[in-house]
Amino acid sequence: RKEVEQDPGPFNVPEGATVAFNCTYSNSASQSFFWYRQDCRKEPKLLMSVYSSGNEDGRFTAQLNRASQYISLLIRDSKLSDSATYLCVVAMNRDDKIIFGKGTRLHILP
Amino acid sequence: ETGVTQSPTHLIKTRGQQVTLRCSSQSGHNTVSWYQQALGQGPQFIFQYYREEENGRGNFPPRFSGLQFPNYSSELNVNALELDDSALYLCASSPSGGAANEKLFFGSGTQLSVL
Numbered sequence: 604r605k606e607v608e609q610d611p612g613p614f615n616v617p618e619g620a621t622v623a624f625n626c627t628y629s630n631s632a633s634q635s636f637f638w639y640r641q642d643c644r645k646e647p648k649l650l651m652s653v654y655s656s657g658n659e660d661g662r663f664t665a666q667l668n669r670a671s672q673y674i675s676l677l678i679r680d681s682k683l684s685d686s687a688t689y690l691c692v693v694a695m696n697r698d699d700k701i702i703f704g705k706g707t708r709l710h711i712l713p
Numbered sequence: 714e715t716g717v718t719q720s721p722t723h724l725i726k727t728r729g730q731q732v733t734l735r736c737s738s739q740s741g742h743n744t745v746s747w748y749q750q751a752l753g754q755g756p757q758f759i760f761q762y763y764r765e766e767e768n769g770r771g772n773f774p775p776r777f778s779g780l781q782f783p784n785y786s787s788e789l790n791v792n793a794l795e796l797d798d799s800a801l802y803l804c805a806s807s808p809s810g811g812a813a814n815e816k817l818f819f820g821s822g823t824q825l826s827v828l
Contacts, residue, residue: 607755610792701761
């Protein structure tokens, strides 16, 4: 089993729709979780951290389920500018090891 | 912009050669980590430097080595280049040594092509 797994997509979603991504991780010792966004041929940028209680930032909601070892990202009222690759990131404090998923490609259709 | 700068932006090398990539961290950041991103893949963690010492390493062979300087800038060196080393190499800085808990600020990357 890969350390961090994501559905690669692409997800083709009409503008205004709600879309959800999941990401599973294999190491139960993982302690920090993030979603990064990467536009084509650009560097990744932090979208949001993911906390055990769940957290929301505008149209974006992130959830963590430690028992099932997955995190999720929900995007409501999607915009054309949301088109990007979304990278799931899992980190372990021990050895400061940071693991990126392969990313999920999202295309918002007009 | 993150304030993290990488050079060069593009590089072409042949198999067996050596390459050095450079990264200047964001002002006030003392931790630098390096990643390799092949086409269609997520970034793969190479190693991390904190206050001039390597303090974390991913599954990369010893021919991938690095340095961090007193001003916290960093170099990634790759010896005996192989075709599979062709990738985007990303540098990220973070403020206080515990990159696992911190936001990473990425540079724009160096696109390395090995022929």
